[in-house]
Structure formats: structure tokens, C-alpha cells
Amino acid sequence: MKLIIGNKNYSSWSFRPWIAMKVAGVAFEERVISLDDPNFKQAISPVSQNGKVPAIDDDGVHVWESLAILEYLAEKFPRAGLWPADAGARAHARAIAAEMHGGFVALRNECPMNFWRPVKRRDLSADARANAARIDAMWAECLERYGGPFLFGAFGAVDAMYAPVVSRFHTYAVEVGARSRGYMDAVMALPAWREWREAALKEPWVLPSDEPDWPTVLRVGD
Secondary structure (H helix, E strand, C coil): CEEEECCCCCCHHHHHHHHHHHHHCCCCEEEECCCCCCCHHHHHCCCCCCCCCCEEEECCEEEECHHHHHHHHHHHCHHHCCCCCCHHHHHHHHHHHHHHHHCCHHHHHHCCCCCCCCCCCCCCCHHHHHHHHHHHHHHHHHHHHHCCCECCECCCHHHHHHHHHHHHHHHCCCCCCHHHHHHHHHHHCCHHHHHHHHHHHCCCCCCHHHCCCCCCCCCCCC
């Protein structure tokens, strides 16, 4: 199985299936293509019909869109437990995963995923603050109902969908409650998280549109 992804520093959608596959122990080859590569569309189009990353090529089966990839993986590797076994919990997990897939636009726009940016608070619009409050409440409810340390107990597809939000909340010092903070710590403690982050910090590409302090590029350790 091959997974085609964008920049690890910036591509939040790529991060989702990558971390799910790593935590689940799914073997795959990865190919990283910078989002600003002039040949990006040409390189990705044989696998991704919408011309975007991520996309997988599983022996000729092509799947794009993060949530669709996670569903494909859940079907192919049922023992990985990417969705909760209980039908009610599974429906709940799918609902909030879909909410992430289709929502929180203000937070995404104002807080682009950026692993090499040092932790630094950013003033957010009312819409972005409302997005953050909804996510905080959602996480706290799941952690209380299902016992943690991840949203539905063990790490699964829904945690993969929210992993880039964990990064955003951390990078931009977004305030959340104690339960959500504990959840963020659990996600960031995963070996897969550290592996992605270490690779992101070594990337050479700088994308101005994803640098919130542009023309200044803030980097951890600078």
C-alpha cells in the first residue's frame, strides 16, 4: 500500500491517515510531494481524482479524501479497531469525524498546521474561538463518556481526524479545559506523533500561505 502525502509541516489532511496507519500498525510506503511543487497535480492525478492529497494506491485501488481513506482502512483491517465496536459509540464517532471533515473553517484558516512554529498565542476571531470552544466541549464529553485516554478509549479514526487540531491548539496556545489538555498530551506522546514532527522539522519547503507570521518564518530553536 502506498500513501501519497503533502508537506508534513503543513498538510493537515495528510497527517490524518498517516497517523492512523502508523498507530494501527498498517504497513505502507509513503511519498511526500510538496504542495507548491509545480508538478504536483501531474504527480498526484493518477491516484487522486480530485488532484489533492492524501491518496492511497492499494494494488490498483485508489482512494482519496482523508475520511474515505480511514473508512477503507477500517474495512480492510478490522482488527485495527479504527472505529468503536459498540454501534452507538461508532455512530457518535462518525458524526464528530464528519463534523471535523466539513467544519471549523475559521479555526483552520486562522491557525494553519505548522509544526516548526514555536508555541505562541495568536488572537482569534469570534468564529475561530467558537470553533475551538465546540471542539473543547466535544472532546470533554467523549473523554468523560468513554473513559479516555483517547476520544473513544483506544486511539482510532476519530482521533486521527482531530490530530491536526491538537497540533493547532498546541502551536497557537489555544486555551482548553483540563480534560482536553490531557487528551492533547496523550496524542502528542504517541511515537507516531513524534516521528511525524521530527520529519516535519527537517523539511526544506516554506509555504508563505501557511506561515501565519509571514514574512517572518518562526522555527523551533531559532
